[in-house]
Amino acid sequence: MALIRTRDLWKTYEMGTEKVHALRGVSIDIEKGEYVAIMGPSGSGKSTLMNLIGCLDTPSKGEYSLNEREVNTMNDDELANIRNREIGFVFQTFNLLPRATSLHNVELPLIYNGSPSDQRRGMAEAALTKVELADRMMHKPSELSGGQRQRVAIARALVNNPSILLADEPTGNLDSKTSIDIMRLFDQLHQQGNTIIVVTHERNIARYAHRVLSILDGKIDSDEIVPESDRRNNRE
Secondary structure, rough: OOEEEOOOOOOEEEOOOEEEEEEEEEEEOOOOEEEEHHHEEOOOOHHHHHHHOOOOOOOOOEEEOOOEOOOOOHHHHHHHHHHHHHEEOOOOOOOOOOOOHHHHHHHHHHHHHHHHHHHHHHHHHHHHHEEEEHHHOOHHHHHOOOHHHHHHHHHHHHOOOOEEEEEEEOOOOOOHHHHHHHHHHHHHHHHHHOOOEEEOOHHHHHOOOOOOEEEEEEEEEEEEEHHHHHHHHHHO
């Protein structure tokens, strides 16, 4: 069974007397180990779909299963547990604690899920080493470049060994050179077996992924495999 499976997923918002359908019957399957981009313009529904996949919101109608568990029937506590253990989030704005070191920022998910204190430091150090920041562990965000801050955020997302790495516009606050470095890092993480979903409105970023789901007006507009030659051109 697919790692992520949605069937006829709807999300409707009540805006006064009007109903706004942000998602209109989305059905997708994403397998373990895939590298997928969800792409679409502002207002297309891509952020709503990301919030549902990331268990930050619940659908108005339809089914969503993650790792063969029915998410659409879960209560708030169960959703929080899924978010903490199954999903690693990477945000456009990094969301790092400004007064905490890189090491402490990466440790935070382990503190929240009750991991033993004698294991947390080693796990956080390993995650920072994986993103090539072993020499910046004791630096605070203000002492890091934008690219380094995003690497800390990626290490924090990885530290729990989640089922999915879910990145929302991960290059949105970065210059073009740093964006390429971060997307190359996602390449490496995918090659190591991570399942990666990148949400973006930029086609050149989406085409680093192996598969691109385009969403428009709350529906899947296209589902395409990115040719290896296109991905290679992006990497060069």
